[in-house]
Amino acid sequence: MADPLASIVGNSPRIRELKQQVAQVAAAEFPVLILGESGAGKEVVARTIHALSPRRDAPFVGQSCLAIPEALIESELFGFEAGAFTDARERRIGLFEQAEGGTIFLDEIGDIPLSFQKRLLRVLQEREVRRLGSADAIRINVRVITATNAPIEQFVSEGHFRSDLLYRLNTFELRVPPLRQRIEDIPALVEHFLQRHGRRFGIEPVAPGAEVMQQLKDYPWPGNVRELENFVVRWISLGEEALNALDKHMALSFEQQDISRRWLSMTMDEIEAEVIRMVLHDCGGNKTLAARRLGLARKSLYNKIERYQLEGVKSKGAKTRNRG
Ligand SMILES: Nc1ncnc2c1ncn2[C@@H]1O[C@H](COP(=O)(O)OP(=O)(O)OP(=O)(O)O)[C@@H](O)[C@H]1O
Ligand SMILES: [Mg+2]
Incomplete structure (x- = not known):
């Protein structure tokens, strides 16, 4: 059997660390956030x-918890008996029961309604579910993995998320680093997606050359690996034209994305690297100006640029000229 860890493509230090943690927590039973x-x-x-x-x-x-309307979340997860409500013609098994013996993965857990959190907590504590319309408790043996891109600690302090539920869920926390903090992984990911989608289209795709690859490494990938995957799909059919979509997206994303949401899942080093990247970009790659804006000595900015491998950061204008 193929090594399951191989499905996490990448060999950067951050990804290697992540794979190690994944292998560690896999054997255990406790919940992972x-x-x-x-x-x-x-x-x-x-x-x-x-x-x-x-x-x-x-x-x-x-x-995904976001995909379920609030009124349906309970019946979706725990199921219902025939006659439990008007439309319930026959019994339906909930997701927890469907996952019996295995794993349930609840994505966007940070966004589940407060009203439902207490119910979920009880199910996790008691390891039993009750289908809607039934008084019988059904024992479940299910491992719970949850995920969120929301600042869940902040949700707790604001009262949108129960702290007791969070402590139930985050026995072990794994952080998946954003793509811009592991740009060394880009060539392997591009190759992976070329293979996967090339096969799907039944063609032998042409790999991007060194110059295009550099542009991919310079781009901050606000949509992360999914955005890179979409790029590769466009690349297969459009070639270089696929690059055009990237700049537009970046201009929008850095203005529109809720930065604090992202920052709460990052380490201080990652945040520092990102701030420097943004200021450099804003200063058109002018390091003297960027150092002044950041209140850093030029020398110390250079050191950080090297440490975080930010050498490729250019202004948007410079990029367009290179391409034209
Ligand atoms: N390290 C990786 N190796 C290979 N493929 C990856 C990797 N990371 C992400 N992908 C691919 O990128 C896409 C997005 O990944 P995934 O759905 O796991 O992201 P997510 O963090 O759950 O996103 P969301 O927050 O939107 O739910 C998927 O098609 C997935 O297969
Ligand atoms: Mg997801």
Whole structure:
């Protein structure tokens, strides 16, 4: 059987560390909370944990909590009996029961309604569910993995998320680093997606050359691996034209994204690297100006640029000229 860890593509230090943690937590039974930006690979990590765990032959049931309307969340997760409500013609098994013996993966857990959090906590504590319309408790043997891109600690302090539930869920926390903090992984990911999608289209795709690859490394990937995957799909059919979509996206994303949401899942080093990257970008790559804006000596900015491998950061204008 192929090594499940191989489905997490990348060999950067951060990804190697992540794979190590994944292998460690897989064997254990305790809940895992996966933190990381949208599209960074949280679900890939959850599936890999399951595939490495003793539960691997039982089901993996994944569900985004945001995708379920508030009124339906209980029946979706716990199921219902025939006649439980007007439309309930026949019994329906909930996701927890479907995952029996295996793993349930609840994505966007930070966004579940407060009103439902207490119910969920009780199910986790008692390891039993009750289908809607039934008084009988059904014992469940399910490992719970959750994920969120929301600043869940902040939600707790603001009263939107129960602290007792969080402590139930985050026995072990895994952080999936954003793509811009592991740009060394870009070539391997591009190759991976070229293979996967090339095969799907039944063609032998042409790999991007060194110059295009450099542009991919310079780009901050606000949509992370999912955005890179979309790029590769466009690249297969459009070639260089696929690059045009990137700048537009970046201009929008840095203005529109809720930065604090992302920062709460990052380490101080990552935040520092990101701030420097943004200021450099804003200063058109002018390091003297950037150092002044950041209140740093030039020498110390240079050191940080080297340490965080930010050498490629250019202004948007410079990029456009290079391309034209
Ligand atoms: N390290 C990786 N190796 C291979 N493929 C990856 C990797 N990370 C992400 N992907 C791919 O990128 C896409 C997005 O990943 P995934 O769905 O796991 O992200 P996510 O963090 O769960 O996103 P969201 O927050 O939007 O739910 C998927 O197609 C996934 O297969
Ligand atoms: Mg996901």
